[in-house]
Amino acid sequence: MSTPATIRGAGSSIGSLSQRTGCNIETIRYYERIGLMPEPRRTAGGHRSYGKSHERRLGFIRRCRELGFSIEEIRVLLGLVDGGDYTCGEVKAVADRHLDDVRRKIADLKKLERTLKDVGAACDGGQVPECPIIDALYPNTG
Amino acid sequence: MSTPATIRGAGSSIGSLSQRTGCNIETIRYYERIGLMPEPRRTAGGHRSYGKSHERRLGFIRRCRELGFSIEEIRVLLGLVDGGDYTCGEVKAVADRHLDDVRRKIADLKKLERTLKDVGAACDGGQVPECPIIDALYPNTG
Protein backbone atom coordinates (compact mmCIF):
# COMPACT_ATOMS: atom_id res chain seq x y z
CA MET A 1 0.00 0.00 0.00
CA SER A 2 2.94 2.32 -0.33
CA THR A 3 6.02 2.81 -2.40
CA PRO A 4 8.86 0.80 -0.93
CA ALA A 5 10.81 3.84 0.13
CA THR A 6 8.13 6.04 1.64
CA ILE A 7 6.45 4.26 4.48
CA ARG A 8 4.09 6.65 6.25
CA GLY A 9 6.10 9.84 6.29
CA ALA A 10 9.13 8.01 7.63
CA GLY A 11 11.25 9.74 5.01
CA SER A 12 12.82 8.29 1.93
CA SER A 13 16.27 6.90 1.36
CA ILE A 14 18.92 8.59 -0.70
CA GLY A 15 18.43 5.94 -3.37
CA SER A 16 14.77 6.71 -3.86
CA LEU A 17 15.37 10.47 -3.78
CA SER A 18 17.96 9.87 -6.45
CA GLN A 19 15.50 7.95 -8.59
CA ARG A 20 12.71 10.48 -8.24
CA THR A 21 14.91 13.50 -9.02
CA GLY A 22 17.25 11.93 -11.54
CA CYS A 23 20.15 13.24 -9.53
CA ASN A 24 22.65 10.61 -8.72
CA ILE A 25 23.47 9.54 -5.21
CA GLU A 26 27.04 10.75 -5.10
CA THR A 27 25.91 14.14 -6.30
CA ILE A 28 23.28 14.44 -3.58
CA ARG A 29 25.93 13.71 -0.96
CA TYR A 30 28.21 16.17 -2.70
CA TYR A 31 25.58 18.91 -2.47
CA GLU A 32 25.26 18.20 1.20
CA ARG A 33 29.01 18.36 1.70
CA ILE A 34 29.26 21.76 0.02
CA GLY A 35 26.25 23.08 1.90
CA LEU A 36 23.63 23.37 -0.84
CA MET A 37 21.51 20.67 0.71
CA PRO A 38 20.85 20.61 4.45
CA GLU A 39 21.88 17.60 6.47
CA PRO A 40 18.90 15.27 6.56
CA ARG A 41 17.76 13.24 9.50
CA ARG A 42 19.28 9.80 9.87
CA THR A 43 17.92 6.38 10.66
CA ALA A 44 19.16 4.59 13.77
CA GLY A 45 21.79 2.96 11.60
CA GLY A 46 22.98 6.25 10.11
CA HIS A 47 21.23 6.16 6.72
CA ARG A 48 19.99 9.49 5.36
CA SER A 49 16.25 10.06 5.51
CA TYR A 50 14.68 12.70 3.27
CA GLY A 51 11.35 14.50 3.28
CA LYS A 52 9.35 16.47 0.73
CA SER A 53 11.22 19.71 1.36
CA HIS A 54 14.48 18.05 0.46
CA GLU A 55 13.02 16.83 -2.79
CA ARG A 56 11.76 20.30 -3.64
CA ARG A 57 15.09 21.88 -2.89
CA LEU A 58 17.04 19.30 -4.85
CA GLY A 59 14.64 19.83 -7.75
CA PHE A 60 15.35 23.55 -7.62
CA ILE A 61 19.08 22.94 -7.65
CA ARG A 62 18.91 20.50 -10.54
CA ARG A 63 16.72 22.82 -12.57
CA CYS A 64 19.16 25.68 -12.03
CA ARG A 65 22.07 23.47 -13.07
CA GLU A 66 20.19 22.48 -16.22
CA LEU A 67 19.85 26.15 -16.96
CA GLY A 68 23.59 26.51 -16.58
CA PHE A 69 23.70 28.38 -13.28
CA SER A 70 26.94 27.70 -11.46
CA ILE A 71 26.98 26.27 -7.98
CA GLU A 72 27.93 29.69 -6.63
CA GLU A 73 25.05 31.37 -8.45
CA ILE A 74 22.71 28.78 -7.00
CA ARG A 75 24.17 29.42 -3.59
CA VAL A 76 23.23 33.08 -3.98
CA LEU A 77 19.74 32.22 -5.17
CA LEU A 78 19.21 29.78 -2.31
CA GLY A 79 20.61 32.32 0.12
CA LEU A 80 17.92 34.77 -0.99
CA VAL A 81 15.21 32.15 -0.70
CA ASP A 82 16.46 30.93 2.67
CA GLY A 83 16.72 34.46 3.97
CA GLY A 84 13.09 34.78 2.94
CA ASP A 85 13.25 38.53 2.41
CA TYR A 86 14.50 38.57 -1.16
CA THR A 87 13.02 40.90 -3.73
CA CYS A 88 12.24 40.35 -7.36
CA GLY A 89 15.07 42.71 -8.26
CA GLU A 90 17.71 40.69 -6.47
CA VAL A 91 16.69 37.49 -8.14
CA LYS A 92 16.38 39.10 -11.54
CA ALA A 93 19.91 40.50 -11.23
CA VAL A 94 21.35 37.02 -10.83
CA ALA A 95 19.28 35.69 -13.70
CA ASP A 96 20.15 38.58 -16.01
CA ARG A 97 23.85 38.31 -15.31
CA HIS A 98 23.62 34.66 -16.17
CA LEU A 99 21.68 35.37 -19.35
CA ASP A 100 24.49 37.68 -20.44
CA ASP A 101 26.99 34.89 -19.85
CA VAL A 102 24.95 32.52 -21.94
CA ARG A 103 24.68 35.02 -24.77
CA ARG A 104 28.41 35.60 -24.76
CA LYS A 105 29.01 31.88 -24.94
CA ILE A 106 26.65 31.56 -27.89
CA ALA A 107 28.42 34.36 -29.73
CA ASP A 108 31.83 32.79 -29.13
CA LEU A 109 30.69 29.38 -30.26
CA LYS A 110 29.16 30.81 -33.41
CA LYS A 111 32.40 32.50 -34.35
CA LEU A 112 34.10 29.22 -33.70
CA GLU A 113 31.58 27.36 -35.84
CA ARG A 114 32.21 29.67 -38.77
CA THR A 115 35.97 29.22 -38.49
CA LEU A 116 35.71 25.47 -38.25
CA LYS A 117 33.39 25.41 -41.25
CA ASP A 118 35.81 27.53 -43.27
CA VAL A 119 38.74 25.43 -42.21
CA GLY A 120 36.86 22.26 -43.12
CA ALA A 121 35.69 23.63 -46.46
CA ALA A 122 39.25 23.83 -47.72
CA CYS A 123 39.57 20.07 -47.31
CA ASP A 124 37.88 17.50 -49.52
CA GLY A 125 38.49 14.69 -47.03
CA GLY A 126 40.30 12.62 -49.62
CA GLN A 127 43.22 10.25 -49.38
CA VAL A 128 45.74 12.98 -50.08
CA PRO A 129 48.31 13.67 -47.38
CA GLU A 130 49.12 17.27 -46.46
CA CYS A 131 45.68 18.36 -45.35
CA PRO A 132 44.93 22.09 -45.60
CA ILE A 133 43.20 21.99 -42.22
CA ILE A 134 46.52 21.30 -40.55
CA ASP A 135 48.07 24.23 -42.34
CA ALA A 136 45.18 26.42 -41.31
CA LEU A 137 45.76 25.47 -37.70
CA TYR A 138 49.34 26.66 -37.73
CA PRO A 139 49.10 30.36 -36.92
CA ASN A 140 50.65 32.59 -39.56
CA THR A 141 52.68 29.88 -41.23
CA GLY A 142 55.53 31.61 -43.02
CA MET B 1 71.86 43.76 -31.33
CA SER B 2 69.55 40.96 -30.41
CA THR B 3 66.52 40.37 -28.30
CA PRO B 4 67.59 39.47 -24.81
CA ALA B 5 66.28 35.96 -25.04
CA THR B 6 67.53 34.80 -28.43
CA ILE B 7 71.27 35.09 -28.66
CA ARG B 8 72.47 33.57 -31.92
CA GLY B 9 70.30 30.51 -32.24
CA ALA B 10 71.09 29.47 -28.70
CA GLY B 11 67.40 28.85 -28.11
CA SER B 12 64.95 30.94 -26.15
CA SER B 13 63.89 30.67 -22.56
CA ILE B 14 60.48 29.53 -21.45
CA GLY B 15 59.72 33.12 -20.46
CA SER B 16 60.28 34.52 -23.92
CA LEU B 17 58.42 31.65 -25.58
CA SER B 18 55.59 32.45 -23.23
CA GLN B 19 55.62 36.09 -24.25
CA ARG B 20 55.75 35.39 -27.97
CA THR B 21 52.96 32.83 -27.92
CA GLY B 22 50.79 34.34 -25.23
CA CYS B 23 50.74 30.96 -23.53
CA ASN B 24 51.68 31.18 -19.93
CA ILE B 25 54.73 29.50 -18.47
CA GLU B 26 52.96 27.03 -16.23
CA THR B 27 50.86 25.92 -19.17
CA ILE B 28 53.90 25.29 -21.35
CA ARG B 29 55.39 23.10 -18.65
CA TYR B 30 52.03 21.42 -18.28
CA TYR B 31 51.92 20.58 -22.01
CA GLU B 32 55.35 19.07 -21.69
CA ARG B 33 54.31 17.00 -18.70
CA ILE B 34 51.31 15.54 -20.51
CA GLY B 35 53.33 14.89 -23.64
CA LEU B 36 51.92 17.46 -26.07
CA MET B 37 55.17 19.36 -26.19
CA PRO B 38 58.48 17.50 -26.53
CA GLU B 39 61.12 17.93 -23.86
CA PRO B 40 63.33 20.79 -24.96
CA ARG B 41 67.08 20.97 -24.62
CA ARG B 42 68.40 22.40 -21.37
CA THR B 43 71.11 24.87 -20.48
CA ALA B 44 73.98 23.72 -18.28
CA GLY B 45 72.02 24.98 -15.30
CA GLY B 46 68.86 23.08 -16.26
CA HIS B 47 66.77 25.87 -17.80
CA ARG B 48 64.62 24.94 -20.80
CA SER B 49 65.84 26.13 -24.20
CA TYR B 50 63.39 26.31 -27.08
CA GLY B 51 63.80 26.55 -30.85
CA LYS B 52 61.53 27.59 -33.74
CA SER B 53 59.89 24.17 -34.03
CA HIS B 54 58.70 24.39 -30.45
CA GLU B 55 57.16 27.77 -31.09
CA ARG B 56 55.34 26.46 -34.16
CA ARG B 57 54.04 23.46 -32.29
CA LEU B 58 52.91 25.49 -29.32
CA GLY B 59 51.19 27.89 -31.73
CA PHE B 60 49.33 24.97 -33.26
CA ILE B 61 48.21 23.73 -29.86
CA ARG B 62 47.03 27.17 -28.74
CA ARG B 63 45.12 27.73 -31.96
CA CYS B 64 43.39 24.39 -31.58
CA ARG B 65 42.49 25.21 -27.99
CA GLU B 66 41.04 28.55 -29.08
CA LEU B 67 38.89 26.60 -31.50
CA GLY B 68 37.69 24.48 -28.64
CA PHE B 69 39.47 21.24 -29.47
CA SER B 70 40.09 19.21 -26.34
CA ILE B 71 43.56 18.14 -25.33
CA GLU B 72 42.75 14.62 -26.44
CA GLU B 73 41.57 15.81 -29.85
CA ILE B 74 44.78 17.77 -30.21
CA ARG B 75 46.72 14.70 -29.23
CA VAL B 76 45.08 12.84 -32.11
CA LEU B 77 45.78 15.68 -34.53
CA LEU B 78 49.40 15.92 -33.44
CA GLY B 79 49.72 12.15 -33.63
CA LEU B 80 48.67 12.32 -37.28
CA VAL B 81 51.07 15.15 -37.98
CA ASP B 82 53.91 13.48 -36.10
CA GLY B 83 53.26 10.19 -37.88
CA GLY B 84 53.62 12.20 -41.07
CA ASP B 85 51.47 9.85 -43.15
CA TYR B 86 48.08 11.33 -42.31
CA THR B 87 45.47 11.88 -44.96
CA CYS B 88 43.05 14.71 -45.45
CA GLY B 89 40.22 12.35 -44.54
CA GLU B 90 41.63 11.51 -41.12
CA VAL B 91 42.08 15.14 -40.21
CA LYS B 92 38.71 16.15 -41.55
CA ALA B 93 37.06 13.44 -39.46
CA VAL B 94 38.42 14.95 -36.25
CA ALA B 95 37.44 18.46 -37.30
CA ASP B 96 33.95 17.43 -38.37
CA ARG B 97 33.28 15.57 -35.16
CA HIS B 98 34.33 18.65 -33.30
CA LEU B 99 32.13 20.88 -35.44
CA ASP B 100 29.18 18.67 -34.54
CA ASP B 101 29.99 19.13 -30.86
CA VAL B 102 30.10 22.86 -31.26
CA ARG B 103 26.77 22.92 -33.06
CA ARG B 104 25.17 20.83 -30.37
CA LYS B 105 26.47 23.21 -27.73
CA ILE B 106 25.07 26.19 -29.62
CA ALA B 107 21.68 24.54 -29.90
CA ASP B 108 21.62 23.74 -26.18
CA LEU B 109 22.63 27.24 -25.19
CA LYS B 110 19.97 28.76 -27.43
CA LYS B 111 17.27 26.69 -25.80
CA LEU B 112 18.63 27.81 -22.48
CA GLU B 113 18.65 31.43 -23.56
CA ARG B 114 14.99 31.24 -24.54
CA THR B 115 14.05 29.70 -21.22
CA LEU B 116 16.01 32.25 -19.22
CA LYS B 117 14.43 35.05 -21.23
CA ASP B 118 10.96 33.67 -20.57
CA VAL B 119 11.68 33.18 -16.91
CA GLY B 120 13.04 36.71 -16.66
CA ALA B 121 10.13 38.22 -18.55
CA ALA B 122 7.72 37.16 -15.83
CA CYS B 123 9.62 39.36 -13.38
CA ASP B 124 9.55 43.13 -13.35
CA GLY B 125 12.62 43.36 -11.14
CA GLY B 126 10.76 45.40 -8.58
CA GLN B 127 10.98 45.56 -4.82
CA VAL B 128 8.28 42.98 -4.37
CA PRO B 129 9.23 39.81 -2.52
CA GLU B 130 8.09 36.44 -3.89
CA CYS B 131 9.73 36.63 -7.28
CA PRO B 132 8.11 34.56 -10.05
CA ILE B 133 11.56 33.50 -11.25
CA ILE B 134 12.02 31.51 -8.09
CA ASP B 135 8.69 29.81 -8.61
CA ALA B 136 9.65 29.05 -12.19
CA LEU B 137 12.79 27.36 -11.00
CA TYR B 138 10.95 24.92 -8.78
CA PRO B 139 10.03 22.08 -11.09
CA ASN B 140 6.31 21.30 -11.21
CA THR B 141 5.44 23.18 -8.09
CA GLY B 142 2.18 21.71 -6.87
Added chain:
DNA sequence: TATGAAACCTGTAGTAACTACAGGATCAAG
Protein backbone atom coordinates in the same frame (compact mmCIF):
# COMPACT_ATOMS: atom_id res chain seq x y z
C1' DT C 1 84.59 39.64 -10.09
C1' DA C 2 80.94 40.13 -6.89
C1' DT C 3 76.15 40.90 -6.00
C1' DG C 4 71.46 40.87 -6.15
C1' DA C 5 67.11 40.85 -8.51
C1' DA C 6 64.67 38.48 -11.99
C1' DA C 7 63.78 34.42 -14.00
C1' DC C 8 63.84 29.67 -13.69
C1' DC C 9 63.47 24.87 -11.48
C1' DT C 10 60.57 20.79 -9.22
C1' DG C 11 56.79 19.15 -6.91
C1' DT C 12 52.47 19.63 -4.90
C1' DA C 13 47.89 21.38 -4.27
C1' DG C 14 44.08 24.09 -5.72
C1' DT C 15 40.06 25.25 -9.17
C1' DA C 16 34.56 23.40 -10.87
C1' DA C 17 31.34 20.03 -10.48
C1' DC C 18 31.10 16.11 -10.09
C1' DT C 19 32.21 10.66 -10.45
C1' DA C 20 34.28 6.40 -8.90
C1' DC C 21 36.10 3.58 -6.13
C1' DA C 22 37.52 0.74 -1.45
C1' DG C 23 36.24 -1.36 2.52
C1' DG C 24 32.88 -1.78 5.72
C1' DA C 25 27.94 -1.27 8.01
C1' DT C 26 22.86 -1.48 7.63
C1' DC C 27 18.48 -2.71 5.78
C1' DA C 28 14.59 -5.52 4.11
C1' DA C 29 12.90 -9.80 2.47
C1' DG C 30 12.50 -14.62 2.93
Added chain:
DNA sequence: CTTGATCCTGTAGTTACTACAGGTTTCATA
Protein backbone atom coordinates in the same frame (compact mmCIF):
# COMPACT_ATOMS: atom_id res chain seq x y z
C1' DC D 1 19.14 -15.71 10.53
C1' DT D 2 20.96 -15.22 6.22
C1' DT D 3 21.80 -12.87 2.12
C1' DG D 4 22.03 -9.49 -1.28
C1' DA D 5 20.95 -4.76 -2.08
C1' DT D 6 21.68 -0.47 -0.43
C1' DC D 7 24.03 2.70 2.27
C1' DC D 8 28.07 4.73 4.90
C1' DT D 9 32.78 7.51 5.00
C1' DG D 10 36.76 8.96 3.02
C1' DT D 11 39.80 9.46 -0.64
C1' DA D 12 41.23 9.94 -5.33
C1' DG D 13 40.23 10.68 -10.16
C1' DT D 14 38.36 13.74 -14.07
C1' DT D 15 39.68 18.48 -17.44
C1' DA D 16 42.77 22.01 -18.40
C1' DC D 17 45.01 24.56 -16.21
C1' DT D 18 46.81 27.97 -12.28
C1' DA D 19 49.22 29.00 -8.04
C1' DC D 20 52.10 28.47 -4.79
C1' DA D 21 56.63 27.07 -1.75
C1' DG D 22 61.21 26.70 -1.38
C1' DG D 23 65.29 26.49 -3.78
C1' DT D 24 68.72 27.34 -8.00
C1' DT D 25 70.44 29.78 -12.19
C1' DT D 26 71.15 33.69 -15.01
C1' DC D 27 72.67 38.03 -16.20
C1' DA D 28 73.16 43.01 -15.93
C1' DT D 29 75.34 46.17 -13.22
C1' DA D 30 78.76 48.08 -9.81
